[in-house]
Amino acid sequence: MPFEILVKHFTASYSAARAALLEAFKYYVGRRTWLANGLCSPVYELWLTEAVLIGRVAAPGFLTGDPLIKAAWLGSDWIGKAKGAIDEQKEVGAAQMRVDMGVSTLDEETISLTGGDWEKKHPQRAKEHKMRKEAGLITEVKEAENETVVQDNGQER
Numbered sequence: 001m002p003f004e005i006l007v008k009h010f011t012a013s014y015s016a017a018r019a020a021l022l023e024a025f026k027y028y029v030g031r032r033t034w035l036a037n038g039l040c041s042p043v044y045e046l047w048l049t050e051a052v053l054i055g056r057v058a059a060p061g062f063l064t065g066d067p068l069i070k071a072a073w074l075g076s077d078w079i080g081k082a083k084g085a086i087d088e089q090k091e092v093g094a095a096q097m098r099v100d101m102g103v104s105t106l107d108e109e110t111i112s113l114t115g116g117d118w119e120k121k122h123p124q125r126a127k128e129h130k131m132r133k134e135a136g137l138i139t140e141v142k143e144a145e146n147e148t149v150v151q152d153n154g155q156e157r
Contacts, residue, residue, distance in 0.1 A: 001027065002020035002021075002023050002024055003020075004017065005020055005021065014087070021083070021084075022083075025083045032080050035078075036078035041074070041076065044076060045074050048062070048074065059073050079111055081115050082112060082113055082114050083112070091113060092113065095112065095113055106118045107119065
C-alpha cells in the first residue's frame with residue numbers, strides 16, 4: 001500500500017497522488033476479485049441451486065447437467081464501488097475518449113466512474129431528457145457531422 005494512502009496525507013503533486021491512488025486501487029480490485037471468486041460466486045451458486053431445488057426460483061435447464069446452461073444462470077459480475085476521481089473532468093474526458101476510440105463501452109465506463117449500471121441509468125436519462133425537452137428546458141439547435149448540439153438554459157454545450 002502506498003505510504004500516502006496509509007497515512008492519508010498527500011503532499012506530492014496531482015500526478016503522484018493519482019499514481020498512489022491507482023496503485024492502491026489495483027491492489028483492492030485484486031482483493032475484491034479474490035473475494036468475489038472465492039466467496040460470493042460459490043455462495044450464489046449454492047443459494048440458486050437450493051432455490052431451484054425447492055421451487056422458489058424457476059431456472060429452466062439449470063439442473064439438466066449441461067454446464068453451459070448452468071454457467072449462463074450463474075453468470076454474475078461482482079462490481080463494488082468505483083475508484084473515485086481526483087479531477088472528475090479529466091476522468092470523464094478520458095472515459096469519453098476511450099468510448100469514442102472503441103476501446104471501452106459506456107457500460108464499462110459507467111462501472112468505472114460511478115460503480116453504476118449503464119443499462120439501468122439509460123432509461124432514466126432518456127426519461128429525464130424527454131421531460132426536460134417537453135418542459136422547454138432544452139432544445140436541440142443544430143446537427144453537426146455526428147452530434148447534436150443541445151442548448152440547456154440558453155447556453156450551448
